[in-house]
Amino acid sequence: MYAGIDLGGTNIAAGLVDENGKIVIKDSVPAGAKRPSGEIIADMANLVKKLAKEYGIEMSELSSIGIGSPGLIDSDNGIVLQIANLNLANVNLAEEMEKLTGVKTYVGNDANCAAYAEHLYGASSGANFSVMVTLGTGIGGGIILKNKVYTGHRFGAGEIGHLIIAAGGKKCGCGRRGCFEAYASASGLINMTKHKAIDNPASLLNSIPINEINGKTAFDFAKQGDHASQEVVDEYINYLAIGIGDLLRILYPDVIVIGGGISKEGENLLVPLRKKLREEVAFDYETEIVAAKLGNDAGIVGAAMLEKTVL
Numbered sequence: 001m002y003a004g005i006d007l008g009g010t011n012i013a014a015g016l017v018d019e020n021g022k023i024v025i026k027d028s029v030p031a032g033a034k035r036p037s038g039e040i041i042a043d044m045a046n047l048v049k050k051l052a053k054e055y056g057i058e059m060s061e062l063s064s065i066g067i068g069s070p071g072l073i074d075s076d077n078g079i080v081l082q083i084a085n086l087n088l089a090n091v092n093l094a095e096e097m098e099k100l101t102g103v104k105t106y107v108g109n110d111a112n113c114a115a116y117a118e119h120l121y122g123a124s125s126g127a128n129f130s131v132m133v134t135l136g137t138g139i140g141g142g143i144i145l146k147n148k149v150y151t152g153h154r155f156g157a158g159e160i161g162h163l164i165i166a167a168g169g170k171k172c173g174c175g176r177r178g179c180f181e182a183y184a185s186a187s188g189l190i191n192m193t194k195h196k197a198i199d200n201p202a203s204l205l206n207s208i209p210i211n212e213i214n215g216k217t218a219f220d221f222a223k224q225g226d227h228a229s230q231e232v233v234d235e236y237i238n239y240l241a242i243g244i245g246d247l248l249r250i251l252y253p254d255v256i257v258i259g260g261g262i263s264k265e266g267e268n269l270l271v272p273l274r275k276k277l278r279e280e281v282a283f284d285y286e287t288e289i290v291a292a293k294l295g296n297d298a299g300i301v302g303a304a305m306l307e308k309t310v311l
């Protein structure tokens with residue numbers, strides 16, 4: 001049995017995961033992002049202890065604990081090198097957790113954990129080379145090469161969201177202009193949808209309050225034949241195809257997994273995306289473009305299985 005923790009800016013979610021990647025029990029507590037690191041680590045340790053007790057096993061029966069953390073992670077040593085929303089910079093998470101739990105602990109980047117879970121048990125299982133592109137507030141990613149997460153020099157690789165897809169384009173949170181995530185993240189889609197609603201008073205987009213527009217809105221109204229919504233979907237898929245096309249040309253993986261809430265559109269998203277990619281990528285590639293299968297559980301499952309990879 002393994003324990004996996006998905007450490008987020010809002011919640012700490014944890015689960016016990018069996019050898020087949022199945023979560024047998026899970027729970028979560030608020031992250032309380034502004035707290036000192038010691039409190040957050042104690043909560044993580046207590047959450048795992050609580051799950052073990054509820055499931056009826058001793059902590060010593062856990063093979064390992066894995067933590068998927070946002071930020072730049074030295075996964076060789078379990079140290080958080082850089083992190084935006086939690087006070088964990090330069091903290092040796094692995095060592096601190098081991099002190100509190102007595103269980104060997106591994107730490108990896110959260111997006112990499114999700115990609116690894118899809119590789120082991122989900123949409124890219126069986127593939128030697130895969131890339132996961134997670135469309136959320138930003139665009140996260142993970143590159144899996146022959147059963148290992150590729151983290152590059154000093155663990156910084158895989159920042160897929162900051163490919164430039166429009167020179168001099170929209171400002172990105174990273175400070176540059178025209179990044180993939182400024183256009184093709186869920187936030188990018190929501191912005192695009194809101195602007196389209198304002199510019200098209202007769203559109204169905206205006207049948208709901210503007211602050212209720214989310215990543216599904218344009219897709220939903222496009223299905224009902226709304227022209228402006230269809231334009232948003234087409235434009236969005238166009239941007240997505242440019243970034244994914246670049247990844248495909250550089251890495252030429254067996255599988256590209258699309259994750260995040262928007263991937264729930266399934267074939268509704270993938271059919272036009274594959275078509276656009278064929279136009280965008282000027283060679284006859286064999287890469288499969290698929291939707292993620294594990295949803296929100298991927299973070300816990302991938303973290304739990306960190307001991308299976310040397311990140």
Ligand SMILES: [Zn+2]
Binds near residue numbers: 161172173174175176
């Ligand atoms: Zn950027």
